[in-house]
Amino acid sequence: MKAGIYLVLISGLLLFVGCSEKLLENPRGSTSLRVDVEGVSGAININSNTTARAVDNSITTGSGRSSESLGNTSGFQVDFVTDQNLIESHEDEGFGASFVANKHTQRSTQSRASTPMQQGYTYRILLYNKNTGELWQTFQGSAGTSLSIEAQRGVTYLWYAYSYNNTENLSAPSNGSNPEIATAVDKDLLYAHGELTIPAGTQTDFPLGITFEHKVAQVHIKVDATVLARFATINNLNVSFDNPNYIKRGVFNIKDNQMNAIEVVPTETIFNSASSTNIWEASYFTADPSAVSTYRIVVNDLPVRFDGVNENIANRNLATYFGAANRPTFTSNFPNAAFGQRLSTIANLNYVTDPLRILHISNNASYGYALQRGPSWEFLNSQENFGNLPQSIVKMAPWAAGQGSWIGGNANNNTTENWLLMNFTNAFDNQLAARLSANNTTNRPDIVIFGYNFTEVRPVVATALLNYLNDNGVVIMMYQNGTGNNSISFFNQLFGVSNTGLSSYGSGGAMYSVVGTDIADPILNGPFGDVRNTLWGEDAGTTIGVTNVPPSQATIYSLGQPINRNAQSAMIANRATMFKHNTKSFFFVGDGGFVSYTGGTFTTIGPFNYDNISKRPLSKPYGDNGAGYVQRSRDAYNSIIMANVMAWAVKKAELEGIKTWKYEGPPTP
Secondary structure, eight states: OHHHHHHHHHHHHHHHHHHHHHHHHSTTOEEEEEEEEEEEEEOOOEEEEEEEEEEETTOOSOOOEEGGGOTTOOEEEEEEEEEEEETTOOGGGGOTTTOOOOTTEEEEEOSEEEEOOOTTOEEEEEEEETTTOOEEEEEEEETTSOEEEEEETTOEEEEEEEEOSSSOOOOOOSOTTSOEEEOBTTBOOEEEEEEEEOOTTOOSOEEEEEEEEESSEEEEEEEEOTTGGGTEEEOOEEEEESSSOSOEEEEEETTTTEEEEEEEOOOOEEEEEOOTTSEEEEEEEESOGGGGSEEEEEEEEOEEEESSSOGGGSEEETTTTTOGGGOOEEEEEOTTOOTTEEEEEEEEEEEEBOOBOEEEEEOOOTTOTTSSBHHHHHHHHOTTTEESSTTOSEEBOOSSTTOOSBTTOOSSBSOSSSEEEOOOSHHHHHHHHHHHSTTOOSSOOSEEEEOTTOOOOOHHHHHHHHHHHHTTOEEEEEOOSOOSHHHHHHHHHHHTOSOOEEEEEOOTTOEEEOOOOOTTOTTTEETTEEOTTOEEEOOSSOEEEEESOOTTTEEEEEOSOOTTSOOOOHHHHHSBSEEEESSSSEEEESOTTTTOOOSSOOSSSOOOOBOTTTOOBOOEEEOOOBTTBOTTSEEEOHHHHHHHHHHHHHHHHHHHSSSOOTTOSOOOO
16 A cells, blocks of 8 residues: 555646746746837948049950040040949939049948838748757748747747848748858848847737848949930940959858858849840849959940931941050949948940030120120030039030130130121121131131120121021020011021011010920930020110911010010010021020129019039029019029020030031041
8 A cells, every 4th residue: 555655746746847948948828929120230331442543445355444534635525433332322323424522532430320121021030949959940030010029938949030122922941050141243132130038928929120230242333324314326236344344142051150152143134135225223232242342334236326426437436446456444432342332333325425615796784795705704614514524514624724615715714706796887797707606727616605794696697697597507696686678688588588577575574485395305305404494684774576487497485475464456466586597506595694703683674594513504583573573572583594505506516516526537447
């Protein structure tokens, strides 16, 4: 009997001891681990240069030049900018054709806080029991949604998480004891790991916040040809690395936090296509940042069709025009390239015109009626607007070291050799005719600009202008007051008709609607801005309109009825107060003071306006009271219209003008 009692006691004791081992391991049962993605770490120190450089296709070293050393080089050019930053940072998106960058501009990013992971992007987490090494749980989660995992109180876990930083489904590793994941050149790889112990007394969900870090570097290449596309249609772009060995993939060991089995993914051609936007962009991810700390890019093929030039020379391959050995080649350098960095090259394909000569004809008033002096000249002569800076709107080479792009001009004016004081005499007529003549091989202008007080087109001047236009010269005529037969005869000859007329109506402060909706029109929607559905304002005098302009021969930009004047006759309302000839390089506006500048807030004079720091053209509140219009309640866009006109004139003079075009000759073999 006693023996039976002892046996029961011993059995009970053994049962108690066995249960107590389980209780020691899991004294209070299971709980939930709540997993959330807190972000992607940017805690990588980057202290790099963002440098603007330029390359033309006579350079074969590929090392690039600073934008300050473009010199007198003109024609097709590649300006490029390199930027070394965090993958999460897309600051280089704004570099493009108008990127403002000085040489050796510093960008530093240090210990940057994590950035949010895109909601819905997937990740996989692996949870291992630290004591046993057993894979306890593995689940796929998504950013923005908490993931609940069953876990045991009082147990220490090692956890690992990874993601391709997209919405891709992530299967569980085939080998749970030694998990690995392959990298790919077309997607990111994020990784995080840590250790946690769930306290025995935990009564609520135990939180785990994941902050990922990158385990690859990104190579980003962007080509922006919007400037070149103003001059030519781009039929194809072929850009490649100079060798196929830059981009690599690997196999990442999740437990060891180690990239293994790194191998080259042959990658040479970056772009080989046309683009409807004239912008190309590509990104690659690499498992070996050191291999892309320096990479070299070559423009192999760039067939274009230039606008307006003769059919037999319009098609040119700008990559090989100077010979295949001189293809544009440039090198991008990124010191201490590392995982998590975005190594960007932004290449701008530009067309830089030769410097051009303007002849201005006007009186000598300080208002700058023909853009020859004062603020209108400051705008025109500014390299921010017309020059060879990375941020120049219209790319033009300087005419001399330290000068602007207009031959003979200086910082203050263009009056020394390129301005004629308007005079209604035979001597003046002959002087102007001689300057415009094809026999003038010394200082014949590429562009002629008339402003107030040009109020009559006398016969000798009319003949000289028509011959000049027929010889592909460019004329910008800001004209007012005169309605006589001499001027009417000029417009009849210009259009080859006999029924045009001139009508004078309106006064200072009159506001005219800009008509036309063509988004591709270079004056309505040019590089300085979109002026569709805007207004322009009359300066001081009356507005001239040309009647019976043949609609097939001209693009009309404004008619004759101001919005702040009572309705007038159909003849006045339908006259053309601003137009461009469709086959000749001729622009007309019926206001000799269209670019007059006063700097004040007058309602009837000085509609021109600009930023006196950047020199960029600005609209201006303008116009006097009338017909329900409240004075200065809307802006006059004279400055922006004229800026677009000048950009149009530059293109016309470069491609179709009086000089031999630089790409007229046959390509170099």
